[in-house]
Amino acid sequence: MGSAFAFYLRQLAPHLSLLLLEEGGLPNEDGATLLAPGVWTAWGVPGDRLAQARWTRDQLETAFGNISFQTRPLIELFAQAGEDRVSSADALAPHPDALAMVDVSALPFARVDAGAATYRPGALALAAAQTAVKAGADLMLNARAHAVPDNEAGGSVVIERLSVTNTHQIVVHETHRLRAETLVLALGADGPHAAEHDLGVHTTHARAYRQTPRLNVPSRDDTPTLRAAGLTLRPQNGGFTLIPAVHHRDPHGYVPTGGHLTGVPTGLRRETLEDLVALMDALPPLGTGALGLGRSISDIPGAWLALPGGRADGLPLHQTLSGGVHLLLGGPHADTLGLVVAHDLA
Template identity: 85%
Template structure:
C-alpha cells in the first residue's frame, strides 16, 4: 500500500465513500484531528474490524494505526497457520465458524484460500476414527510421512481449508482504506483513557530509520478517539494494563513455526498429530506446534539442545518434536530445520484469550468506548466473526450475519 496508489484512485461515485488517506512514512505531513474510532494494530483482527466497520457505519471517521510498514509485515498474523477447521469450536459458535469460512472464501479477493482436508492421526481408536491407511491412501506424499503402526487411526475434516492470514490482513486494510478509512503506517501508538469520560487519547510516535539503521521517533502527535480499540495481539493486554490501568486475565505464549523440507503440493492434506499441525506450504510443510501453557512474565525465548548441540527451537517445542520422531520419521532427519539460535526459526508472541492455550477469540470492554480485541489460537476459524461482532457493537447494529445467539464478547 502506498500514497501514490491511493492518490491515483478514481473519484468516488454517487453514494460511495471517498478513499481514505494513507500515511506510509514521515515525509508525508500529518495534521492531527479527532476521530470517531481509532484502531491500534493493523494485523488480521484490527484490519478486519476496520473493514467491517466501514460497511456497517460508513459515517464514522476511522483511523487504523500500524507500527510496521504494512498491515501484514510481521507478528502473529504473518506466522498464523491459516488453517480453518470446525474442530474445537463450541457448538454455539459453529455458525460463526461457518460464516468465517464463507468470508475467507469470497470476501477478500485472492488470499490463497483452498479447500484442503485436515487429517488427524491417532495411536488409539475412538469415535469418528477410521483406519489411517484408508484416510491417507488418496495422498501418497502424506502417507509416506507416517508410520502407520504407530498411528493406525485417523479422523478427517473434509471441510477444512487453508489460506494466508497475512494476505487477509493486507486485503482487509486495503479495502477499508478504499471505503474511507485512514491508515497510518510506521507509527507507534500509546493510549490513555480520555478525561472527558468516554473513549481515549492517543499519542502517535511516527518512526523513521537513521543511516545506521536505528529506528527513532521522528515526531509525536496527539489526538482523541470517541471509540478506541486495542487490536495489538499479544501486546494488547499489556497496553490495557500499563496505558489504561485495566488489568485482564489474558496471557501470551511464544510460538515458533519451523520448516519441514519434505515435498508437498496443492493436493497434500494438512496433518495433525498430538497437537502438532503440519501445514503444506511453499512446497514443504510449516510446523505449528501445540501451545501447552502461558509463558511467564519476563520469559525470553531461548533455543534448546539436541544431543548437546544448540538449536533454534525452544525446549518445549523440541521435546514435542522428538517425541513424535518415530511416528513421523521425517522429523528425525535433516529435513527438519532446527537452526542454531532462536533467530533462525520464525516465531512470534501469540495472545492467549483468558490465559488459556485454547482460548477463543473475543472482544472485551475496558472502559466506556474502549475495547480490547484478541484473536489467539483460534483466530483462523473465528477471528472474522469476532471482528465483525465488535464492529456491530461500535456501529450499534443488533443483527448478525450468522445464526445463533452466542456473542464473542467476554
C-alpha cells in the same frame, strides 16, 4: 483482526471517520499474523459457535479476493481407537505423499475433516486494510501509538511518528495526541499489556511464544494438512510448516532461547524440541535433516501469541475495557473465528 474490524466498520458505518495506526507494515512483520497457520477447521469450536465458524469460512472464501483460500482436508492421527476414527492407512491412501510422512503402525487411527481449508492470514490482513482505505479510512504507518487515560467517554492516544536513519536507528520526529469516540486495541499479544500499563485496566490474559519451523519434505496443492499430538503439519510453499501445540502460557519475563539436541545447540526452544522428538518415530521425516533446526532462536521464525482468557484453548474475543475503549484478542482459534469477532465489534 484489527484490519478486519476496519474492513467491516467501513461497510457498516461509512459515515464514521476511521484511522488505522500501525507501527510497522500491514500486516506487522513482528506479529503473529504472518506466522499464523491459516487453517480453518470446525474442530475445537464449541457447538454454539459453529454457525459463526461457518460464516467465517464463507467470508474467507468470498469477501477478500486472492488470499490463497483452498479447501484442503485435515487429517488428525491417533495411536488409539476412538469415536469417528477410521484406519489412518485408509484415510491417507488417496494422498501418497502424506502417507509417506506417517508410520501408520504407530498412528493407526485417524479422523478426517473434509471441510477444512487453508489460506494466508497475512494476505487477508493486507486485503482487508487496503479495502478499508479505499473505502475512506485513513492510514498512518510507521507510527507508535500509546493509549492514555481519559476522563471523557471514548479514548485518547499519543502517536509518535517514526523515522529510520541510514544506520537503521528508529527516531521519533513528531508527537501528536488524538481523541476518538471509540478506540480499539488490536495489538495481538501486546494488547493486554497495553491495556494494563497504558490504561491501568487489568485483563485476564496470557501469552506464549510459538515457533514455526520448516520441514523440507515435498508437498503439493492437494496434500492434506496433518495433525498428530497437537502438532499441525501445514503444506506450504512446496514443503511443510510445523505449527506446534501451545500447552501452556509462558511466564512473565520469559525470554525464548534455543534448546539442545544430542548436545548440539538448536534454534528450536526446548518445549518445541521435546514435542518433535516425541513424534520422530510416528512421523519419521522429523528425525532427518529435512527438519530445520537452526543454530539459534533467531534462525527459526517465531512470535508471541495471545491466549484469551489466560487459556491455551481460549477463543477469540472482544472486551470492553472502559467507555469507548475495546480490546481485540485472537489466539490459537483466530483462523476460524477471528473474522466473526471483529465483525461483531464493528
